[in-house]
Amino acid sequence: QAVVTQEPSLTVSPGGTVTLTCGSSTGAVTSGHYPYWFQQKPGQAPRTLIYDTTTKHSWTPARFSGSLLGGIAALSLSGAQPEDEADYYCSLSYNGATVFGGGTKLTVL
Amino acid sequence: QLVESGGGSVQPGGSLRLSCAASGFSFSTLAIHWVRQAPGKGLVWVSRVSNDGTNTKYADSMKGRFTISRDNAKNTVHLQMNSLRDEDTALYFCMSTHGYWGQGTLVTVSS
Numbered sequence: 001q002a003v004v005t006q007e008p009s010l011t012v013s014p015g016g017t018v019t020l021t022c023g024s025s026t027g028a029v030t031s032g033h034y035p036y037w038f039q040q041k042p043g044q045a046p047r048t049l050i051y052d053t054t055t056k057h058s059w060t061p062a063r064f065s066g067s068l069l070g071g072i073a074a075l076s077l078s079g080a081q082p083e084d085e086a087d088y089y090c091s092l093s094y095n096g097a098t099v100f101g102g103g104t105k106l107t108v109l
Numbered sequence: 110q111l112v113e114s115g116g117g118s119v120q121p122g123g124s125l126r127l128s129c130a131a132s133g134f135s136f137s138t139l140a141i142h143w144v145r146q147a148p149g150k151g152l153v154w155v156s157r158v159s160n161d162g163t164n165t166k167y168a169d170s171m172k173g174r175f176t177i178s179r180d181n182a183k184n185t186v187h188l189q190m191n192s193l194r195d196e197d198t199a200l201y202f203c204m205s206t207h208g209y210w211g212q213g214t215l216v217t218v219s220s
Contacts, residue, residue, distance in 0.1 A: 001169050036208055038152070046144075046152060048208025057208070089152050097166045098142060098154040 002026045004092050006101035011109055012080040020075040020104050022090035028071030033092040035073035037066055040087045040103075049088075050075060080108050111203050116214030119193055127188040127214055129203030137161070137181040139206040143188050145199035146213075155201070158186060193218045 003025040012018035037050040048057055050066035063079045073090055085108040090101045115127040143155040156177040157166045165177050176189040200213040
């Protein structure tokens, strides 16, 4: 089974910009992997921010955006807020089977 | 909205059947996944069933032990879990295509 890699931790200053990445052990990530991005705060269920690489939900703050960058999926946060401190997970689809990354702990400090 | 149920405590080797009930969206048009999270750990994908129930996928460690199914007439997905192990202890979530999540149901496997 494929391995999906994420940065274990990142720190961003309030108002700053940060990019979280999501790579695949099988090679370049493409739109055909249908990248998803999830946010999870302590004691809460995950919440989907982005699906199918770039599509936002109605509840996704405008400061979050998804993209593909040089063969990896990316989640960009521009203008970080204290409430953005959370764990972020990506997932990739491999012919109907999904693999989650290990998650990135984002600190806003 | 997705609501999970059926979790509980079971001894190793035992079985549980989880349910995921959907409302408020076109259930029969979306695939449904089960995802689990052990205490203090990350998200792990468990299984997926296609919108019409004809296609299923499993994570390698669940193959042969877990079975996913759906009843579109009742807007429900089930996960039958057999031969449970200590390491199956986790909060089990269901999630739809496009990423609508339930709140989870806790499964504890312990002697």
